[in-house]
Amino acid sequence: MPTLYHHSMSSPSRFVRLILTEYGYQTELIEEQTWEKRRDFLALNPAGTLPVYVDDSMRALCGATVISEYLDETHGVLKRDRRLLAEDPFQRAEIRRLTEWFMQKMEQDVTRPLVRERVYKLQMTADQGGGAPDSKLMRMARGNIRQHMKYLSWLAGSRQWLAGDRLSYADLAAAASISVLDYLGEIDWAESPVVKEWYQRMKSRPSFRPILAERVRAITPVSHYADLDF
Amino acid sequence: MPTLYHHSMSSPSRFVRLILTEYGYQTELIEEQTWEKRRDFLALNPAGTLPVYVDDSMRALCGATVISEYLDETHGVLKRDRRLLAEDPFQRAEIRRLTEWFMQKMEQDVTRPLVRERVYKLQMTADQGGGAPDSKLMRMARGNIRQHMKYLSWLAGSRQWLAGDRLSYADLAAAASISVLDYLGEIDWAESPVVKEWYQRMKSRPSFRPILAERVRAITPVSHYADLDF
Numbered sequence: 001m002p003t004l005y006h007h008s009m010s011s012p013s014r015f016v017r018l019i020l021t022e023y024g025y026q027t028e029l030i031e032e033q034t035w036e037k038r039r040d041f042l043a044l045n046p047a048g049t050l051p052v053y054v055d056d057s058m059r060a061l062c063g064a065t066v067i068s069e070y071l072d073e074t075h076g077v078l079k080r081d082r083r084l085l086a087e088d089p090f091q092r093a094e095i096r097r098l099t100e101w102f103m104q105k106m107e108q109d110v111t112r113p114l115v116r117e118r119v120y121k122l123q124m125t126a127d128q129g130g131g132a133p134d135s136k137l138m139r140m141a142r143g144n145i146r147q148h149m150k151y152l153s154w155l156a157g158s159r160q161w162l163a164g165d166r167l168s169y170a171d172l173a174a175a176a177s178i179s180v181l182d183y184l185g186e187i188d189w190a191e192s193p194v195v196k197e198w199y200q201r202m203k204s205r206p207s208f209r210p211i212l213a214e215r216v217r218a219i220t221p222v223s224h225y226a227d228l229d230f
Numbered sequence: 231m232p233t234l235y236h237h238s239m240s241s242p243s244r245f246v247r248l249i250l251t252e253y254g255y256q257t258e259l260i261e262e263q264t265w266e267k268r269r270d271f272l273a274l275n276p277a278g279t280l281p282v283y284v285d286d287s288m289r290a291l292c293g294a295t296v297i298s299e300y301l302d303e304t305h306g307v308l309k310r311d312r313r314l315l316a317e318d319p320f321q322r323a324e325i326r327r328l329t330e331w332f333m334q335k336m337e338q339d340v341t342r343p344l345v346r347e348r349v350y351k352l353q354m355t356a357d358q359g360g361g362a363p364d365s366k367l368m369r370m371a372r373g374n375i376r377q378h379m380k381y382l383s384w385l386a387g388s389r390q391w392l393a394g395d396r397l398s399y400a401d402l403a404a405a406a407s408i409s410v411l412d413y414l415g416e417i418d419w420a421e422s423p424v425v426k427e428w429y430q431r432m433k434s435r436p437s438f439r440p441i442l443a444e445r446v447r448a449i450t451p452v453s454h455y456a457d458l459d460f
Contacts, residue, residue: 097293
């Protein structure tokens with residue numbers, strides 16, 4: 001069985017897990033704490049980042065973009081109207097642009113700093129950079145959430161799914177990030193009713209169930225986290 | 231004619247220019263100073279990043295990854311042994327992993343901070359964040375160069391081209407970054423003879439000529455910058 005090195009609170013990991021489940025894939029999940037810089041893990045991915053997918057021939061694929069493109073080429077292409085990347089090159093470009101937006105821009109502006117300060121630092125030793133969260137970094141990240149929610153509101157309000165008429169990688173990438181932030185109680189849903197309606201649809205998908213059932217050591221999610229009707 | 235919004239010292243812009251020239255494309259180049267946050271430019275790419283490719287139907291493609299995938303799907307696929315992404319999904323994954331390494335990891339660790347401190351800040355007003363370079367940020371970026379050159383040495387020493395037997399996006403992405411750093415005199419070539427041999431081959435390609443001929447306002451390149459035999 002293929003293996004996915006992931007972390008429950010890494011949104012690129014969640015994105016790839018959602019793709020795999022949508023396509024009906026079985027993988028073994030191994031939680032990796034990247035800050036430990038394990039030698040065996042760095043041998044798989046010298047960049048030291050998550051997720052890493054290792055197939056049955058022990059070949060490693062590194063990072064959400066590389067894995068998602070590979071899964072499209074080897075499996076998505078056979079899925080017809082359930083394909084998560086479109087057929088048309090321009091439509092594919094729009095899906096990729098948005099996926100990159102959530103997996104890179106939003107990740108850098110908001111999700112990665114908040115997860116690092118609020119989750120990873122609790123688990124790191126002092127040598128690894130652990131300790132109290134940096135309130136300045138958290139304030140900056142929180143200040144950026146609103147702009148991203150506004151953009152999401154615009155997308156969710158003007159299209160059936162974020163990149164167009166069909167569920168795509170863009171929806172899975174956005175929902176991966178939003179679900180991490182929602183676990184931490186960082187989303188003010190009263191402010192973004194249109195995004196909420198879209199996220200309710202995403203949460204109701206069977207692919208979301210395992211993610212909603214997961215809990216991170218020492219951090220309780222907000223009370224509505226796993227509710228489909230919140 | 232399609233248009234490419236770029237900046238001479240943006241390595242993702244250079245990467246896309248190299249692809250376009252390798253494939254024999256004519257495009258109009260428009261230099262964009264992203265720190266001005268022009269409204270018309272943000273309408274093309276809400277992320278405000280370079281490069282942006284606008285085709286003859288005025289459809290915009292944003293960012294090096296999206297543009298390079300689009301060019302592969304619409305043109306690379308017809309190029310047979312001159313295709314810059316391989317045919318095999320695993321080989322494609324390796325090319326994408328390395329392209330991402332240079333366009334994202336090296337960009338973040340080294341190229342983007344050095345270009346920002348040494349080039350862009352000279353052109354920005356105080357309101358835009360201009361002013362004297364931050365020596366601490368430059369020291370950090372310079373400290374990271376060595377690790378990237380070591381990895382490049384390993385790749386160039388163990389393979390004919392960086393991702394395997396054929397010239398690929400990985401080579402163009404790496405050469406885009408290296409050429410920006412070399413312009414600024416940031417590469418110590420005596421330390422990396424294997425990378426030097428590879429970069430000489432890259433510089434000798436006709437696609438590199440326009441880039442080597444370009445000069446940035448107020449910054450003279452190192453004396454060997456445009457020499458093919460340096």
